[in-house]
């Protein structure tokens with residue numbers, strides 16, 4: 001079995017593959033400081049609950065955009081699973097040609113998403129990942145990673161309003177039916193969510209016209225990440241939600257590097 005980790009700024013998403021089948025996936029908070037032993041116990045508990053034997057893991061791969069937890073996480077994988085994890089980064093084969101000014105600067109999660117989407121769809125792509133930040137990535141039909149845009153995540157936007165305006169409360173991210181709202185909570189919900197949908201559709205439209213100039217016609221738009229459903233349901237530009245894109249990308253990169 002292959003154990004995969006996608007370390008984001010809010011959540012560590014982990015999953016177990018048997019061949020190309022994802023058997024199970026779990027989420028842990030990123031921002032709780034944990035030792036290697038604490039990670040080990042948590043992950044082994046999750047295996048137990050899923051009635052999987054952690055001793056059947058024979059490989060591991062990690063993608064992370066949070067450097068400071070990597071020491072404990074890598075140490076845990078070696079100590080409890082007795083495998084040397086592949087860490088997605090420079091030197092790892094991806095099949096993606098990164099056109100960023102400095103390829104080392106691109107978040108590993110963005111590369112992993114590009115690998116998965118390129119392998120699955122083999123056409124020009126725009127990939128949107130709704131995480132702590134929202135990332136937009138333009139990928140060519142032959143796997144060129146052109147770059148993209150980064151915006152504040154939906155929850156960051158909502159939290160900023162609550163933290164910076166005395167009379168604005170913390171809100172739940174649910175969509176009201178209107179944008180003419182008659183109370184504070186719904187006004188904030190409408191502004192954040194419908195405003196966000198507009199932002200997403202506008203960036204995608206601009207990205208499509210820039211891609212056309214690069215000879216990448218009519219890109220397919222794939223969304224992933226914690227909050228993609230909330231936006232995709234009203235967006236006019238998102239073609240598909242692919243919740244397991246990052247985990248699948250990790251499996252594909254493992255296959256290319258084992």
Ligand SMILES: Nc1ncnc2c1ncn2[C@@H]1O[C@H](COP(=O)(O)OP(=O)(O)O)[C@@H](O)[C@H]1O
Nearest residue numbers: 008009010011012130131132133155225226227
């Ligand atoms: N299943 C879910 N339903 C609703 N919100 C979620 C879900 N999963 C994650 N979130 C929220 O979505 C945001 C981004 O989460 P995630 O995609 O895990 O980000 P990251 O990759 O940056 O850790 C967080 O604010 C999180 O609380």
Ligand SMILES: CC(C)(COP(=O)(O)O)[C@@H](O)C(=O)NCCC(=O)O
Nearest residue numbers: 008009010065105106107131132133
């Ligand atoms: C943009 C990100 C913060 C998104 O991370 P996430 O929201 O998944 O936690 C991450 O991909 C990152 O740190 N990227 C480095 C900068 C870049 O990609 O240009």
Ligand SMILES: [K+]
Nearest residue numbers: 008109129131
């Ligand atoms: K992510």
